[in-house]
Amino acid sequence: MxxxxxxxxxxxxxxxxxxxxxxxxxxxxxIFDDRTTYERVKATGIITAESIAGLYRIPRENITHFILxxxxxxIKITMRRPxxxxxxxxxxxxxxxxxxxxxxxxxxxxxxDGIIQEGQ
Amino acid sequence: MRERLSVLSSTGNLGDTxxxxxxxxxxxxxxxxxxxxxxxxxxxxxTFLGSDSPHNPVEWEKHDLELLLLASRARGIPMVIGSCRSxxxxxxxxxxxELIREIAVEHSLGRFRIAAxxxxxxxxxxxxxxxxxxxLPLEADExxxxxxxxxxxxxxxxxxxxxxxxxxxxxxxxxxxxxCCDDAVYAAYPILHGxxxxxxxxxxKAIECASLVATPQRVKESVLGTITRDAFYLEPMHPExxxxxxxxxxxSMYERMDPYTQAVPGGILDMHRTRYEAHTDRIARVSGSQxxxxxxxxxxxxxxxxxxxxFRVFHIVGIRDTIAVRHIEKxxxxxxxxxxxxxxxxxxxxxxxxxxxxxxxxxxxxxxEPVKETGSHEVGIVIEVVSPDQELAISIAKLAxxxxxxxxxxxxxxxxxxxAAILTDEPLLPKSKAYRWTIDHxxxxxxxxxxxxxxxxxxxxGR
Numbered sequence: 192m193x194x195x196x197x198x199x200x201x202x203x204x205x206x207x208x209x210x211x212x213x214x215x216x217x218x219x220x221x222i223f224d225d226r227t228t229y230e231r232v233k234a235t236g237i238i239t240a241e242s243i244a245g246l247y248r249i250p251r252e253n254i255t256h257f258i259l260x261x262x263x264x265x266i267k268i269t270m271r272r273p274x275x276x277x278x279x280x281x282x283x284x285x286x287x288x289x290x291x292x293x294x295x296x297x298x299x300x301x302x303x304d305g306i307i308q309e310g311q
Numbered sequence: 312m313r314e315r316l317s318v319l320s321s322t323g324n325l326g327d328t329x330x331x332x333x334x335x336x337x338x339x340x341x342x343x344x345x346x347x348x349x350x351x352x353x354x355x356x357x358t359f360l361g362s363d364s365p366h367n368p369v370e371w372e373k374h375d376l377e378l379l380l381l382a383s384r385a386r387g388i389p390m391v392i393g394s395c396r397s398x399x400x401x402x403x404x405x406x407x408x409e410l411i412r413e414i415a416v417e418h419s420l421g422r423f424r425i426a427a428x429x430x431x432x433x434x435x436x437x438x439x440x441x442x443x444x445x446x447l448p449l450e451a452d453e454x455x456x457x458x459x460x461x462x463x464x465x466x467x468x469x470x471x472x473x474x475x476x477x478x479x480x481x482x483x484x485x486x487x488x489x490x491c492c493d494d495a496v497y498a499a500y501p502i503l504h505g506x507x508x509x510x511x512x513x514x515x516k517a518i519e520c521a522s523l524v525a526t527p528q529r530v531k532e533s534v535l536g537t538i539t540r541d542a543f544y545l546e547p548m549h550p551e552x553x554x555x556x557x558x559x560x561x562x563s564m565y566e567r568m569d570p571y572t573q574a575v576p577g578g579i580l581d582m583h584r585t586r587y588e589a590h591t592d593r594i595a596r597v598s599g600s601q602x603x604x605x606x607x608x609x610x611x612x613x614x615x616x617x618x619x620x621x622f623r624v625f626h627i628v629g630i631r632d633t634i635a636v637r638h639i640e641k642x643x644x645x646x647x648x649x650x651x652x653x654x655x656x657x658x659x660x661x662x663x664x665x666x667x668x669x670x671x672x673x674x675x676x677x678x679x680e681p682v683k684e685t686g687s688h689e690v691g692i693v694i695e696v697v698s699p700d701q702e703l704a705i706s707i708a709k710l711a712x713x714x715x716x717x718x719x720x721x722x723x724x725x726x727x728x729x730x731a732a733i734l735t736d737e738p739l740l741p742k743s744k745a746y747r748w749t750i751d752h753x754x755x756x757x758x759x760x761x762x763x764x765x766x767x768x769x770x771x772x773g774r
Binding site for chain 1: 355450557560565566570571585664666675678
């Protein structure tokens with residue numbers, strides 16, 4: 192069997208970001224530029240609440256929302272913050288640097304023949 | 312009845328960075344019906360509410376208010392500002408009232424009417440009410456307790472469209488609101504004029520960060536929002552930006568947990584049936600969003616509170632010795648143990664809290680950091696100590712700092728100091744207090760205009 196090649200999520204998504212959702216949650220967003228890519232990534236089933244929990248090494252129940260937001264072509268995951276924003280000892284008051292582990296996501300992907308994609 | 316109303320949004324956070332003027336002046340050439348801006352956010356953390364102090368330089372707040380006020384007076388259209396001076400406390404509202412009056416004098420503006428809406432809560436009243444009727448935890452884990460209120464220095468209630476509509480209907484030209492929902496700032500005027508509440512709220516949600524709803528990303532550029540009977544339209548005023556169905560949809564989920572529903576006082580904004588379409592290649596059309604009143608007819612407002620937890624001091628240490636970096640976990644544990652030894656009569660967690668923000672290891676993500684082994688050749692440690700006793704906090708930070716210089720670890724080669732300091736003890740000098748969020752709850756009101764929660768003051772300005 193020939194292994195299906197895979198590509199990092201950063202080659203497929205336009206935006207990968209995180210931000211506070213109020214003071215006690217952080218919301219992660221993976222946003223795509225075109226519907227075909229979004230639908231294909233969605234169909235692989237690689238990105239799930241469970242796989243995100245695994246990536247961050249947190250219990251599944253800390254993920255409060257996992258939403259495939261079709262109008263925005265986005266996968267949106269919201270998790271409880273380990274510390275409330277701005278509490279003593281807290282280190283990312285805006286919650287905007289918590290997405291980096293998402294870069295490790297690899298999606299099984301075969302580019303159409305002859306098309307060289309940017310960012311590979 | 313009007314068939315359409317237009318608003319210009321020029322900043323997502325009035326005063327935190329000045330409004331870009333070129334696209335603002337482009338925008339005010341249009342046929343505008345009102346102006347609005349949100350000045351607040353819980354994103355700032357608890358310090359500014361807890362200490363009731365400004366977050367932004369006053370020059371920038373005045374700059375933005377001046378642009379808006381001059382345009383509003385020149386055209387004779389109302390302007391609505393929510394969450395004055397970031398936190399929407401009473402002193403924040405008063406501060407903006409004074410800025411507006413000052414600008415009016417400086418520009419010899421004709422007479423106009425200001426409505427100030429206060430929404431800071433008297434903590435004794437809050438305690439009484441909390442005993443009479445239970446608050447619901449919103450983001451907090453439990454209903455509000457007396458000790459939460461005692462730990463609070465300042466608390467506000469977040470108003471919706473109802474309070475703003477009262478001020479507008481009483482002829483206010485400039486509405487300066489205390490803590491306020493960001494969407495309400497834009498939605499109140501169209502709802503007052505009979506436009507659909509769901510569409511108006513979604514317009515507010517979509518436009519409240521100004522050019523962040525457009526692509527490519529730019530900040531503080533103006534965006535024109537137009538609401539009609541069955542849709543709203545967004546058009547960027549910066550020539551290089553576009554608002555696309557995708558950019559609006561993507562922004563509709565920004566900083567929120569659920570992109571389909573948004574709780575507002577009195578109900579929810581339901582975006583399950585929302586349609587995002589291209590009107591032109593740079594104007595998006597949005598329709599189908601609905602307001603659904605709460606099933607039991609209740610009206611609840613969010614309460615926000617913050618309080619002081621003690622004094623906070625920082626120290627900063629860098630380690631470049633790669634052998635020490637390899638043993639950083641051991642060095643951190645040893646430093647903490649030394650503090651516990653020396654301050655044996657103090658209880659960590661109660662008398663003081665000690666944190667190491669270890670940049671190069673897990674300084675940004677802390678507990679969420681999945682990478683356990685650092686690949687860095689240096690690490691930076693920000694020592695943070697919080698204590699009700701300022702002298703104790705300073706002593707602990709000094710001890711921790713020096714312990715890094717005397718660190719012992721396997722393979723050690725240095726004997727002259729295991730860390731680099733930025734200056735000596737100057738980082739300890741800016742003495743500041745630490746705050747935390749204490750209240751994040753819902754309070755049910757029988758009347759949206761409950762005078763214990765929302766107070767109105769009308770005053771004249773100009774000449």
